Amino acid sequence: xxxxxxxxxxxxxxxxxxxxxxxxxxxxxxxxxxxxxxxxxxxxxxxxxxxxxxxxxxxxxxxxxxxxxxxxxxxxxxxxxxxxxxxxxxxxxxxxxxxxxxxxxxxxxxxxxxxxxxxxxxxxxxxxxxxxxxxxxxxxxxxxxxxxxxxxxxxxxxxxxxxxxxxxxxxxxxxxxxxxxxxxxxxxxxxxxxxxxxxxxxxxxxxxxxxxxxxxxxxxxxxxxxxxxx
Amino acid sequence: xxxxxxxxxxxxxxxxxxxxxxxxxxxxxxxxxxxxxxxxxxxxxxxxxxxxxxxxxxxxxxxxxxxxxxxxxxxxxxxxxxxxxxxxxxxxxxxxxxxxxxxxxxxxxxxxxxxxxxxxxxxxxxxxxxxxxxxxxxxxxxxxxxxxxxxxxxxxxxxxxxxxxxxxxxxxxxxxxxxxxxxxxxxxxxxxxxxxxxxxxxxxxxxxxxxxxxxxxxxxxxxxxxxxxxxxxxxxxxxxxxxxxxxxxxxxxxxxxxxxxxxxxxxxxxxxxxxxxxxxxxxxxxxxxxxxxxxxxxxxxxxxxxxxxxxxxxxxxxxxxxxxxxxxxxxxxxxxxxxxxxxxxxxxxxxxxxxxxxxxxxxxxxxxxxxxxxxxxxxxxxxxxxxxxxxxxxxxxxxxxxxxxxxxxxxxxxxxxxxxxxxxxxxxxxxxxxxxxxxxxxxxxxxxxxxxxxxxxxxxxxxxxxxxxxxxxxxxxxxxxxxxxxxxxxxxxxxxxxxxxxxxxxxxxxxxxxxxxxxxxxxxxxxxxxxxxxxxxxxxxxxxxxxxxxxxxxxxxxxxxxxxxxxxxxxxxxxxx
Numbered sequence: 001x002x003x004x005x006x007x008x009x010x011x012x013x014x015x016x017x018x019x020x021x022x023x024x025x026x027x028x029x030x031x032x033x034x035x036x037x038x039x040x041x042x043x044x045x046x047x048x049x050x051x052x053x054x055x056x057x058x059x060x061x062x063x064x065x066x067x068x069x070x071x072x073x074x075x076x077x078x079x080x081x082x083x084x085x086x087x088x089x090x091x092x093x094x095x096x097x098x099x100x101x102x103x104x105x106x107x108x109x110x111x112x113x114x115x116x117x118x119x120x121x122x123x124x125x126x127x128x129x130x131x132x133x134x135x136x137x138x139x140x141x142x143x144x145x146x147x148x149x150x151x152x153x154x155x156x157x158x159x160x161x162x163x164x165x166x167x168x169x170x171x172x173x174x175x176x177x178x179x180x181x182x183x184x185x186x187x188x189x190x191x192x193x194x195x196x197x198x199x200x201x202x203x204x205x206x207x208x209x210x211x212x213x214x215x216x217x218x219x220x221x222x223x224x225x226x227x228x229x230x
Numbered sequence: 231x232x233x234x235x236x237x238x239x240x241x242x243x244x245x246x247x248x249x250x251x252x253x254x255x256x257x258x259x260x261x262x263x264x265x266x267x268x269x270x271x272x273x274x275x276x277x278x279x280x281x282x283x284x285x286x287x288x289x290x291x292x293x294x295x296x297x298x299x300x301x302x303x304x305x306x307x308x309x310x311x312x313x314x315x316x317x318x319x320x321x322x323x324x325x326x327x328x329x330x331x332x333x334x335x336x337x338x339x340x341x342x343x344x345x346x347x348x349x350x351x352x353x354x355x356x357x358x359x360x361x362x363x364x365x366x367x368x369x370x371x372x373x374x375x376x377x378x379x380x381x382x383x384x385x386x387x388x389x390x391x392x393x394x395x396x397x398x399x400x401x402x403x404x405x406x407x408x409x410x411x412x413x414x415x416x417x418x419x420x421x422x423x424x425x426x427x428x429x430x431x432x433x434x435x436x437x438x439x440x441x442x443x444x445x446x447x448x449x450x451x452x453x454x455x456x457x458x459x460x461x462x463x464x465x466x467x468x469x470x471x472x473x474x475x476x477x478x479x480x481x482x483x484x485x486x487x488x489x490x491x492x493x494x495x496x497x498x499x500x501x502x503x504x505x506x507x508x509x510x511x512x513x514x515x516x517x518x519x520x521x522x523x524x525x526x527x528x529x530x531x532x533x534x535x536x537x538x539x540x541x542x543x544x545x546x547x548x549x550x551x552x553x554x555x556x557x558x559x560x561x562x563x564x565x566x567x568x569x570x571x572x573x574x575x576x577x578x579x580x581x582x583x584x585x586x587x588x589x590x591x592x593x594x595x596x597x598x599x600x601x602x603x604x605x606x607x608x609x610x611x612x613x614x615x616x617x618x619x620x621x622x623x624x625x626x627x628x629x630x631x632x633x634x635x636x637x638x639x640x641x642x643x644x645x646x647x648x649x650x651x652x653x654x655x656x657x658x659x660x661x662x663x664x665x666x667x668x669x670x671x672x673x674x675x676x677x678x679x680x681x682x683x684x685x686x687x688x689x690x691x692x693x694x695x696x697x698x699x700x701x702x703x704x705x706x707x708x709x710x711x712x713x714x715x716x717x718x719x720x721x722x723x724x725x726x727x728x729x730x731x732x733x734x735x736x737x738x739x740x741x742x743x744x745x746x747x748x749x750x751x752x753x754x755x756x757x758x759x760x761x762x763x764x765x766x767x768x769x770x771x772x773x774x775x776x777x778x779x780x781x782x783x784x785x786x787x788x789x790x791x792x793x794x795x796x797x798x799x800x801x802x803x804x805x806x807x
Binding site for chain 1: 580
């Protein structure tokens with residue numbers, strides 16, 4: 001699992017690290033200047049940035065069996081591979097949240113927002129971003145629909161669905177951020193946090209089951225059609 | 231032992247004990263077993279009685295509002311009735327989630343009788359939970375929990391006293407929400423149930439009385455006057471009609487104070503379709519000229535007579551919430567520039583610094599360098615944020631208990647301003663603790679912000695002179711003359727407030743503002759809290775924000791080094807005669 005996570009982190013740092021970090025930092029800085037670090041507005045920019053990171057992290061090329069060659073050489077189990085991928089995704093999301101730290105602290109002192117709200121915000125957004133990454137992982141396996149379409153259907157669909165259905169609104173990162181960062185009663189993080197983690201875990205289970213069958217078939221000589229995706 | 235009983239098929243079938251007894255017959259000793267049971271029972275009961283003994287002689291009864299109904303966002307009477315013998319305190323604890331509990335104590339001494347305390351409490355729109363305790367020598371004799379959200383009535387609450395059946399019947403269908411107005415609830419009460427505290431009237435939109443007010447005791451009269459002066463409406467059906475009653479001089483004693491003179495220059499009395507309408511301070515008294523002049527009363531009559539405006543419109547003795555839920559306060563225009571440019575520069579430097587670090591350490595421990603940069607900038611963000619915030623002075627959380635005092639003695643303002651950070655320069659957060667002014671002294675403004683704190687009232691009358699201030703909080707109590715409008719001491723405010731603002735200045739002269747007008751000396755003497763404000767923070771620049779009280783919008787701001795209180799009269803509701 002650690003080898004898989006380490007490999008993913010190395011791959012990210014050598015290829016996309018500068019772009020993604022620069023994009024997130026630029027977005028947060030621009031939003032900070034534009035919105036004067038107003039928490040409820042800048043918090044939405046942070047949400048968008050980290051969800052985008054989750055999306056990018058999930059858009060892996062691991063659907064192609066040939067990129068798994070070295071993994072097969074290492075004789076890793078599917079469960080460890082999936083766990084490693086999810087761990088790497090979470091680490092990457094945390095790494096992308098680091099540039100936001102100075103701005104978050106500045107926002108706390110300029111606007112006087114309590115630390116507890118800040119912690120809840122960051123934790124919730126990171127788990128929401130992790131869930132998006134998991135959904136994109138899943139979408140990448142639905143090659144018969146086309147990867148881009150499936151990503152939009154799953155990732156974007158979840159955001160739209162959670163915003164539209166009243167009882168799912170506590171799970172929507174944008175709505176929750178708005179509620180948390182506006183004056184008023186402190187919103188509870190527990191339902192959203194548990195739901196995000198549960199759905200992420202469920203996605204991991206699905207990936208594990210699917211890839212177990214998939215690799216068994218590949219070893220038996222089956223040839224996959226990657227669906228023309230990434 | 232009668233073994234035949236044990237052979238009973240039914241008993242054998244349903245009773246395992248009987249079966250066991252049949253198989254292993256023993257000597258039956260019913261008296262011994264019963265004695266043990268009785269002894270055990272009496273022991274338990276005795277222990278329970280011992281536990282309950284201190285409260286046995288005292289009965290605590292608590293009711294909130296009128297027939298339990300409270301209007302959200304208004305004060306409501308909390309009636310506490312203590313029966314029995316005790317010498318201790320009544321503690322009222324406001325329970326708020328995430329905030330320290332604040333307990334107010336009132337002396338309570340009952341000598342084999344019943345004592346009734348009527349204490350106004352503020353019913354927050356988001357819900358207010360209270361716990362009322364009777365405490366004697368540290369022992370809790372009884373406790374009652376209250377949730378004011380259980381019977382809230384977000385509309386017009388009208389108290390009726392001795393209203394004849396035909397009028398009571400008329401009130402019902404007329405005052406309904408079906409007419410596109412606020413819902414109305416008419417609650418019949420007795421003269422004796424009318425409160426002796428003006429704040430208890432806060433949730434009442436109108437009082438309809440059939441009879442003579444001379445039966446009220448002085449405390450009730452004072453409360454009624456205060457409420458009327460603050461914007462209440464009294465509809466009166468005297469026993470002999472208004473004209474006759476006034477000729478006798480019976481009713482005039484009730485509203486003979488200076489507030490009856492009409493603080494806004496409106497004619498003191500008007501006659502309209504059998505009613506005499508007279509102003510009393512900000513409120514009005516509608517009096518039937520003859521006993522039968524009120525019949526029939528149409529919907530339009532009731533609306534006009536009682537001036538039942540939409541919910542937020544009526545003037546009430548209500549504290550204002552500065553930072554409403556879900557809203558961010560606006561900034562003072564003149565202070566934005568101080569912080570915005572430095573903020574933008576800081577953010578831009580932060581970003582450019584990151585780019586520089588990434589460029590310098592390109593392909594050579596970039597990740598480590600960036601992590602170090604993030605760590606350093608995060609630590610630096612603390613003083614930078616404080617510095618920015620210090621420049622960016624914004625409004626504070628101010629809750630104001632404002633009561634228009636009877637006899638035109640002024641508006642009592644009891645204000646607590648909290649500075650949550652360690653320095654007064656740091657702006658107060660709209661996410662900070664919300665305080666209802668007047669119910670906090672050392673209570674909710676304790677430094678730790680945790681635990682339960684007490685505020686002891688030695689009497690039911692509020693202290694008009696208490697004031698305190700330190701780096702954490704400011705507690706002001708003082709008087710503001712009511713009804714003061716554009717006069718010799720007014721100043722038209724151009725930049726940061728509407729044109730009808732009245733500017734009262736305490737402390738030094740405003741730099742560069744020659745147009746500012748000094749208040750008359752008497753005003754400052756009557757408002758020692760303004761002078762104390764300067765004494766508490768001599769030579770300091772500060773903004774404590776803006777508040778709201780009935781009829782006025784209060785704004786306290788530094789205005790670049792000048793201590794200024796803005797009292798901005800609100801326009802009167804339309805439709806008032």
